[in-house]
Amino acid sequence: MSKVKVGVAGYGVIGNRLAAGVVAQDDMELVGVADVAPTLPVRALKERGMPFPLFAAVPGAEQGLEAAGIPVSGSFDDLLGEVDIMLDAAPGGIGAKNKVKYVAAGVKAVFQGGESGEVADVFFHGTVNYEKGLGVDYLKLTSCNTTGLIRAVHAVHASVGVVKTFITIIRRVADPGDTHRGLTNVLEVEPIPNHQAVDLMSIMPDIDATGMLIHTPVTHGHIITLSVTPKQKISVEAALEAFGNYPRIKVVKISEGFNSNSSLFQWARYMEYPRADMFEIGLWEEMVGHSGDDLLFAINIPQESVTIPETIDAVRAAMEMHATGAEAVAATDGFLGI
Template sequence: MIKVGVVGYGVIGQRLADGVILQEDMELVGVAGNSKPTLAIRALKEKGMPYNLYMASFENKELFDELDIPLSGTLEDLVQKCDVILDATRAGVGAKNKELYKKYNKKAIFQGGEKNEVADVFFHGYANYDKGVGKDFLKLTSCNTTGLIRTVDCLDKAFGVEKIAITIIRRVADPGDYHRGLTNALKVDPAPSHQAVDLMTIMPHVQATGILVHTPVTHGHIITVVASLKEDINKEQLLEVFKAHPRIRVVKIADGFQGNAALFRYARDLGNPRGDMYETAVFDETIVKSGTDIMFAINIPQEAVVIPESIDAIRAALKMQVDGNEAVSLTNKYLGMGKWM
C-alpha cells in the first residue's frame, strides 16, 4: 500500500483526504493543518477524528488541548511516515515545504496555485500522464484548467484540435470565504488568461487564447469554448465522445441544469459530501456550430474537480501504473466516477 499524507487541510486538502481514503491501493497516514483549530479541523474533531492530525508546529498546542483535539505529531513526523505528500497549502507555502520533502527524499504533488518551477512536471492525468511517471515533484493545473483540458483532450484524441478560444466566467471566491468582500460588479482580466497559456503548456500542439471575467458568485465557474477541429464534426459526434468520458457529464438545461447553482444543488441531492462533484459538466443545449468550428459551455466545480487528477499524479509519481489509461481507470473506479453513464 502506498502511504499518503495530505499537507494543508482546507478546501482542497479535505477533499484530497477523502479521495485517498477511497483508493483501495493507498493508505492515508494523516493530514497536516496550520497552527490554529480552523473550522475544518473543528469539524474533523466533531466527526470523531477519522484522520490523524499533524501540525506544522506545536506553537499553539494549548488551543487544541482546550478543544480536546488530539495531535499525532508534527508535519516533519508526517512526512517521514509517507511515500508521497499531497501538498494543498496556500500558494508559496508548498514551495517552502518542498525543502522538507527533499530532506527526507519524499515525492510530492502540488496544487495549481504554486508556480510551475516548484515541480518537475506540470501534470494532467489524461493529457500527459506519461510525463509524470517516476518524477519526484508534480504540479496540478488549476481547477478551471483541469476541467477545460478534460474536454479539449477528449476532442483532441477523437478528432484532433488545432486551436481554441475560451471565455471563463469565474467565481470570485469559494463558499464561506470573505476575504474578497461583498461585490456587485464584474471584473475583466487582460487576455490571454493563464488557463489558455497553461493548456498550451500541457498540450503544446493546440493554439489557445482566452478571456477571464470575475463574477460575484461562489458555486463554480462557467467556461465557453470555441474549438477548431481537424475534422468537421456535428453535435451528435461531439456528444458521443463526451458521454463516453468518465470525468465529463453531459447535462440538459431543459432538465433543470440551468447553471452552476443547479449542479451544486444536484450534487447535494445526490448526497455527495459537501455538495462536491468531481465531473466537468457540458451543457447540451450550448453545443452549436459556427462554420467548421464548434462551441460549447462547461461547468467547473472548483472545490473538487482537481481531486481525480491529484490521485492520478500519485499513481504516476510512484509508478503504480505506467500506462495512463490503466491509472485513470483505477482512479475513476475508486472515486465512483462514470456511474451515471
C-alpha cells in the same frame, strides 16, 4: 503490492477533499493530515472522532491546536517520516517552502495550482499526460478551471484533433464561506491571455489557445465557454459522443432542469454526494453548436472538487502504480465512485 502511504498538507477546501479521496482508494493509506490552526474543517475532524491523525504543519502550531481541544499526533517531520508521498494543499506559495522539507525527507509530493511552476518537475494532468509523471518526484496539478478545460478540449482533440481554441471564463469570485472577500457587485476583468489558456498550451503544446477571464460574484462553480477549431469538422452528435465517452465529463440537458451552475450543485446535493462534491465537469448538451466549422460549447467547473481525481492520478504516476494513464484514471475513478 503494499498500500502507498499518503499525507496531506493543508486541510482546507482542497486538502479535506484530497484526504477523503485518498481514504476512498483501496490501494492507498492516508497516514494523516497537517495544518497550522483550528480552522472549521479541523474542528469538524475532531467532532468526527479524528478518523485520521492531524499533525502540526509548523513548529509551535500544536499549541493553538491543543488549546482548541484538537488532538495533535506529532510534528510535520513525524508525518514526513511515515509517508511515501505528500499532497500539498497549503495556500499558494507555502508549498514551495514545504518542498524544502520534502526534499530533505526524501518524500515525493504533488502540488496544487496555486504554486508557481518551478516547484515541480512535471505539470500534470491525469487524462492527458499521465505517462510524463511516471516515477517523477514532484508534480504540480493544473488549476481547477484548467483541469476541467483540458478534459473537454482533449475529448475533441482525441476524437478529430484540435488546431486552436478560444475560451471565456466566467470565474466564481470566492469559495462558499470566504467572507474575507467581501460582498461584491462587480465583474472584474483581466488582461488576455488568461493563465488557463497558457497552461493548456503547456500540457497540450500542439494547440494554439488564448482567452479572456471575468470574475463574477458567485461561489457555485465557474463556467467556461469555448470555441474550438478542429482539424476536421466534427458534428454536434460526434462531439457529444466524444464528451460522453471521456472520463470525468457529465453531459447534462437544459431541458431536464440543468439550466445553471447552481443546478449542478443542487444535483450533487440531491445525489447526496459528500460535501455536494462533483468530480465531473458539467457540459450542456443544448450549448454544443457551430460557428462555421468551429465547435462551440460551455462547461461548468466545480472548483472545490474538480482537481481531486487528477491529483490522485498523480500519486499513481509518481509511485508507478500503473503503466498507462487509462489504467490509472480507471482505478482512481472506480474508487471515487465516478
